[in-house]
Amino acid sequence: MDFYSISSNLLYTAFVIYFIATIFFGATIRSKEESGKSSRAAAVGITLTIIGFIAQLGYFIFRWIAAGHAPVSNLFEFTTFFGMMLVFAFIIIYFLYKLNILGLFALPVAMIIIGYASMFPQELSPLIPALKTHWLYIHVTTAGLGEAILAVSFAAGLIYLIKKVDQSKLNLKTFSLEFVLYMIFATLGFILVTLTFNAMDYEVAFEYRENGEETTTEYHLPAIVAPYDSTMITEDRFGPLFETPAWMEGKEAGRKLNTFIWSLLGGLVLHAFTMLLLRKRVAKALQPLLNKVNLDIVDEIMYRSVAIGFPVFTLGALIFAAIWAQVAWNRFWGWDPKEVWALVTWFFYAAFLHLRLSRGWHGEKSAWLAVIGFAIIMFNLIAVNLVLFGLHSYA
Amino acid sequence: MNKIKCECGHVNPEGTVLCEACGKPVEKNQHIDGNEKNKLLNMRYDGSARRSQTYNKTIVDKTWNFFSSVKVGVWLIVLALVASAIGTIFPQEMYIPRSVDPSQYYRDEYGIFGQLYYELGFHNLYGSWWYILLIALIGVSLVICSIDRVVPLHRALKNQRPKRHEVFIQRQRLFGKTEKVSKDDIKTFIEQLRKKNYKISEDQGHVLAEKNRFSRWGPYVNHIGLIIILIGAILRFFPFMYVDEFVFVREGETKVIPGTNQQYYIENKDFILELYDPEEEEKFAEAIVQEGGMVPKNFQTNAVIYQVKGEVVPGAEPELEKMKEGEIRVNEPLKFNGYALYQSQYQLNEFKSMSFKLHPADNPDDAIGTFTFDMTDPKKEYDLGNGYRVVVDQYFPELKLENGVPSSESNYPRNPAFIFFVYGPDIEERETSFLAIGANIDPGEDNRYKLSLDGVEMRDVTGLAVQKDRTLPIFAAGAIIFMIGVVQGMYWQHRRIWIHPKEQGVWIAAHTNKNWHGLKRDIKSALDQTSINPPEDQQELS
Numbered sequence A: 001m002d003f004y005s006i007s008s009n010l011l012y013t014a015f016v017i018y019f020i021a022t023i024f025f026g027a028t029i030r031s032k033e034e035s036g037k038s039s040r041a042a043a044v045g046i047t048l049t050i051i052g053f054i055a056q057l058g059y060f061i062f063r064w065i066a067a068g069h070a071p072v073s074n075l076f077e078f079t080t081f082f083g084m085m086l087v088f089a090f091i092i093i094y095f096l097y098k099l100n101i102l103g104l105f106a107l108p109v110a111m112i113i114i115g116y117a118s119m120f121p122q123e124l125s126p127l128i129p130a131l132k133t134h135w136l137y138i139h140v141t142t143a144g145l146g147e148a149i150l151a152v153s154f155a156a157g158l159i160y161l162i163k164k165v166d167q168s169k170l171n172l173k174t175f176s177l178e179f180v181l182y183m184i185f186a187t188l189g190f191i192l193v194t195l196t197f198n199a200m201d202y203e204v205a206f207e208y209r210e211n212g213e214e215t216t217t218e219y220h221l222p223a224i225v226a227p228y229d230s231t232m233i234t235e236d237r238f239g240p241l242f243e244t245p246a247w248m249e250g251k252e253a254g255r256k257l258n259t260f261i262w263s264l265l266g267g268l269v270l271h272a273f274t275m276l277l278l279r280k281r282v283a284k285a286l287q288p289l290l291n292k293v294n295l296d297i298v299d300e301i302m303y304r305s306v307a308i309g310f311p312v313f314t315l316g317a318l319i320f321a322a323i324w325a326q327v328a329w330n331r332f333w334g335w336d337p338k339e340v341w342a343l344v345t346w347f348f349y350a351a352f353l354h355l356r357l358s359r360g361w362h363g364e365k366s367a368w369l370a371v372i373g374f375a376i377i378m379f380n381l382i383a384v385n386l387v388l389f390g391l392h393s394y395a
Numbered sequence B: 001m002n003k004i005k006c007e008c009g010h011v012n013p014e015g016t017v018l019c020e021a022c023g024k025p026v027e028k029n030q031h032i033d034g035n036e037k038n039k040l041l042n043m044r045y046d047g048s049a050r051r052s053q054t055y056n057k058t059i060v061d062k063t064w065n066f067f068s069s070v071k072v073g074v075w076l077i078v079l080a081l082v083a084s085a086i087g088t089i090f091p092q093e094m095y096i097p098r099s100v101d102p103s104q105y106y107r108d109e110y111g112i113f114g115q116l117y118y119e120l121g122f123h124n125l126y127g128s129w130w131y132i133l134l135i136a137l138i139g140v141s142l143v144i145c146s147i148d149r150v151v152p153l154h155r156a157l158k159n160q161r162p163k164r165h166e167v168f169i170q171r172q173r174l175f176g177k178t179e180k181v182s183k184d185d186i187k188t189f190i191e192q193l194r195k196k197n198y199k200i201s202e203d204q205g206h207v208l209a210e211k212n213r214f215s216r217w218g219p220y221v222n223h224i225g226l227i228i229i230l231i232g233a234i235l236r237f238f239p240f241m242y243v244d245e246f247v248f249v250r251e252g253e254t255k256v257i258p259g260t261n262q263q264y265y266i267e268n269k270d271f272i273l274e275l276y277d278p279e280e281e282e283k284f285a286e287a288i289v290q291e292g293g294m295v296p297k298n299f300q301t302n303a304v305i306y307q308v309k310g311e312v313v314p315g316a317e318p319e320l321e322k323m324k325e326g327e328i329r330v331n332e333p334l335k336f337n338g339y340a341l342y343q344s345q346y347q348l349n350e351f352k353s354m355s356f357k358l359h360p361a362d363n364p365d366d367a368i369g370t371f372t373f374d375m376t377d378p379k380k381e382y383d384l385g386n387g388y389r390v391v392v393d394q395y396f397p398e399l400k401l402e403n404g405v406p407s408s409e410s411n412y413p414r415n416p417a418f419i420f421f422v423y424g425p426d427i428e429e430r431e432t433s434f435l436a437i438g439a440n441i442d443p444g445e446d447n448r449y450k451l452s453l454d455g456v457e458m459r460d461v462t463g464l465a466v467q468k469d470r471t472l473p474i475f476a477a478g479a480i481i482f483m484i485g486v487v488q489g490m491y492w493q494h495r496r497i498w499i500h501p502k503e504q505g506v507w508i509a510a511h512t513n514k515n516w517h518g519l520k521r522d523i524k525s526a527l528d529q530t531s532i533n534p535p536e537d538q539q540e541l542s
């Protein structure tokens, strides 16, 4: 077996192990012991998590050997790395607080992120000149780690909200919380839809002009929305129902919008189906599972992970990024959309920390902020690449 | 100033919330930190007097109070956040093609919203006066709020007395009573704390165990770092600190380097572009093919830098002295005397010169004369001998045809076209010829003579960024100080434990500025061998 296949297999293994670890963390809910104390299920859960993490580390190292450069240079690689760092951050926080329920939320989020990443092209790709510097690896890995630690506060925030928000009536709060869960379903929807149509080898091609050049693009999902001003060149295919608006400029905007719509629809179906099975909102169904959770600890984890993640994020996403930009483009700051969104993230968590200085922003309010912060991180990780365009466009 | 004397005898400055010495709440000032409504004391700066909470009469007071408010600070940060995000909705002006008019570009590309974006000035958002003002206000707020608090913090940390008032002890978040306790248990407790690196001070049996006090200075250190960064940003407006220019140099050309006071010249000896070869880099083959086979591997300019010898005389041809020769690649600038040249853009195959020959329209082999149009040194007229001459009526370096009307896209000879007038002894008035690469245009009515392209010379153009940046060390210093500050404030916490003896028993109270879990763990494990009750958390969120 070559390094590349070893690496891919290790990633697959890690994923499966995380899955089993999650089940063990799930089992801790039923145990009589109070959260915070270790139980046997929890011990197995965390051990498996560590083994899974080591397997994924193996994926990373072998892929590095195979490519000859650190595998953080395209969307698949970076997003996978982010998932790995999320597991790492979870392990650290777990040993600080021993909160089992955190595993039940953090690991699935990490798995969904890794699953999401795997939907992007996975071939090894060469580095363009601007990426050929060690600062790239240093910047991307540190930024990824920082974002992952910050993301732990999202997992904690979610636990806090599911337990705290009063589910007896439908209002803005319950709706927003359910919407957050829906976004997770939409990511799942994206994965399932992509896998399904890939298995069917579905293809439909369009011809259109991009930057004045005749281009064709291939969709691997049925076309709900076609590229702007395009013609379908595959016969006998479904759709398209409408066209991408002209102002969506990015590379292959049509295909990305189509995928996005499919994900939202897929998520809608999954979410609706789940609610039908549970006969109530998902958050409401989850609430009783969190009966034993001590909100003070959860609040503290939420804050602590921001406190730990903020310096790492600053170092990686701003300072190392600036050094890299200085080395590569002779300007350490260029107001590129990706840079700006790193700044937005930084401002956001700075605001979070300052708000925490006053009592009133502890607890629920700060849990909502943790959720918003994660949304900003994911926006920067994914949407900026797909929607806005700039120097960093990996995809 | 109205000093406040506490029952313990200590004299506190006006505005004090908790007595600096014993911690007893100062009755009339409890509203300042909102203590009257709460069971727990607000321990911010241990209740020391803060200027912003004490005076509010003059305009100076009011400005000071405005900027020292964290609420205002957070609002400024949130505004900056939102503004920054808006700037990414459409590309900023610097990222749109150079050749187009921004006022049209935004409307054409993004419709009515694009036009609005442009008219509101969002196309140049980060350089707009209001964005800069916003950042400057954050700076002002940082300075004022730090000064406002660093004074009370200093006072609070200076006055760390072990003996505290009962009320102070009882109203801490972590507080516990033990009715009966042995002296040995207290000793063990203290010893354990000492082992955990707590510093112990004692006063009449009252003990204060304290650790990581330095972490309280973290925010101030990081704010100083931020202020230094902002100062660096201001200095960029001065040319002696910062130069950022750009120059295109053609192969074989020697050009003055902009931004260097005419002191330095550069010669472009050769420009090289290498692509990844899918045959050679097999492992990347698939990805290369996906990119259409054009994945660049290296851009490089082989350059020579010259320095002007002696004084620079305006108008006179300078005498150049070779100073340095080197290769410029992406990520590998060529540096000289504080300046750096970076590989930034390129243009392949620009026209250097074009040769034409004049011949009878029906016989291309019978040349009457030839001439060469040199793009770097264009002439108005070319003499072909024997009374024939060609006058350049119009020259379009980069031809653009709109409704059949020619114009030029830019001044760079990427797609040259000409309108020539041909004069000769046997030509009545003159004959007009239109010549362009690729565009096959009818030579016109019934010209007797025709001009044909005889040969071309091409060359590459390299685009280099010229930089001098003396502000870099300032930014670097600011960034390092910021990092030291945040790490100091975030990765360590100031923990304090008060041991308050009672007749038979003991009261224990504890405070930390963050990470209560860690503090509880410290106390719990230090009390492990004793019969003292661990203090309870008096705050419950749920």
Ligand code: HEM
Pocket: A347, A350, A353, A354, A356, A357, B067, B068, B069, B070, B071, B072, B073, B074, B076, B077, B138, B139, B141, B142, B145, B146, B149, B153, B216, B219, B220, B222, B223, B226, B486, B489, B490
């Ligand atoms: C983008 C700008 C800013 C950044 C990145 C920043 C960063 C920080 C950080 C990391 C902390 C430590 C927080 C903690 O320990 O939880 C802090 C504390 C603080 N900041 Fe800022 N800050 C900024 C702007 C401001 C502004 C404008 C104000 C003015 C109102 C301000 C006032 C404070 C105060 C009062 C503290 C608490 C100090 C203490 O606990 O002794 N900050 N800041």
